[in-house]
Amino acid sequence: MYKIILLIDFAEEYSKSLLKGITRYSREHGPWVFCRMPLYYRETIGIDGILKWAQEWEADGIIGQLYNDRNIGKFVEAGIPVIAQDFNERFTEIPNITGAHREAGAMAADYFLKKGFKNFAFYGFRDIVWSRERGEGFEQRIRGMSYPVHFFEHLTDRSSELWYYKPSALSQWLQSLPKPVAIMACDDRQGQHITEACRHSGIRIPEEVAVLGVDNDELICELSDPPLSSIVQNAEKGGYDAARLLDHMIRHGVHDFYDIIVNPLQVITRQSTDIYATHDDYIASTLKFIHQNVDRNLQVDEVVRQVPLSRRALEKRFQDITGYPIYKYIFNLRMEKFTRKLLETDQTVFEIALDMGLSDSKNIARQFRQAKGCTPIEYRSRMKK
Secondary structure, rough: OOEEEEOOOOOOOOOOOOHHHHHHHHHOOOOOEEEEEHHHHHOOOHHHHHHHHHHHHHHOOEEEEEOOHHHHHHHHHHHHOOEEOOOOOOOOOOOOEEEEHHHHHHHHHEEEEEHHHHOOOEEEEEEOOOHHHHHHHHHHHOOOOOOOOEEEEOOOOHHHHHOOOOOHHHHHHHHHOOOOEEEEOOOHHHHHHHHHHHHHHHOOOOOOOEEEEOOOHHHHHOOOOOOEEEEEEEEEHHHHHHHHHHHHHHHHOOOOOOEEEEOOEEEOOOOHHHHOOOOOOOHHHHHHHHHOOOOOOOOOHHOOOHOOOOOHHHHHHHHHHHHHHHHHHHHHHHHHHHHHHHHHHHHHHHHHHHHHHOOOHHHHHHHHHHOOOHHHHHHHHHOOO
């Protein structure tokens, strides 16, 4: 039976998802015993104090937020397997639970490009790896389409300052941006900074500023006004993989390791981006109707009836602006909603189909396979293990 120290921020949704994966692995391959060490221990007793505690408790391993402490090598010297939930930069002496951050940035860029935006911005931190790389991935994809990206990047020295920002400076930057503008925030907390600053400055969301965060922390996303769209990351799988690596290091030694990569899964659309950047009122009205009614068995004929255009005229304008036929846009949005329910709930395919107003679960399972290349059950299993 392994004794594992967890030095993690248990209030964060991302960390909670990591813990779900860790505990799932321990149930399958344990049992493991956990010591949930408060984060302030890192600040008050430092690496030496944590190491002393680990040795007295006879810990077999540690997973934690160690914030690039230069003394991390002491754990390696002591032979205690440690996996870092990376922060400022990745460690080289020990493995990191890190992310495919550039891929997340590219996903955000593709999401906004498909919505027809031509003005783009990024809000984050230049001296933190997960923010910097998300900004790089976002900019690379946007510049590949010949559009510039405006940046507002903080410098921060301490983790405790991540919550802090200067509303006046942020508001001035937001007001200076060309509109409508699509903004990727490096995470959900910074995304909420954007929505707060816009509210204070009278900038309309999403009509003038559309903002997208990362991590899909539902408490923060729903606290935002309006609710914040966000990129879901496969953190539970990351936790499971981290526990498997820790098990391997305990058995085979602290020098046999690799980084754990948490991949972005999909964008969860909420009101902060629920718009298409078009000046065509008919298309804007059509898109709004589709998004409001996609949770039922929506048909193209119903969409056509919402605007005073012939089906042929509407479909041509819709295709020209969005790049998709109406039926394909509905299909893609439906698959996004279906995938979200598949990953976030334990509902069966039949139950999810009923929730979405679809009576034929076999048909949506067939459509899902066409879109993803595997069955819904296979996809759920693959994303969780």
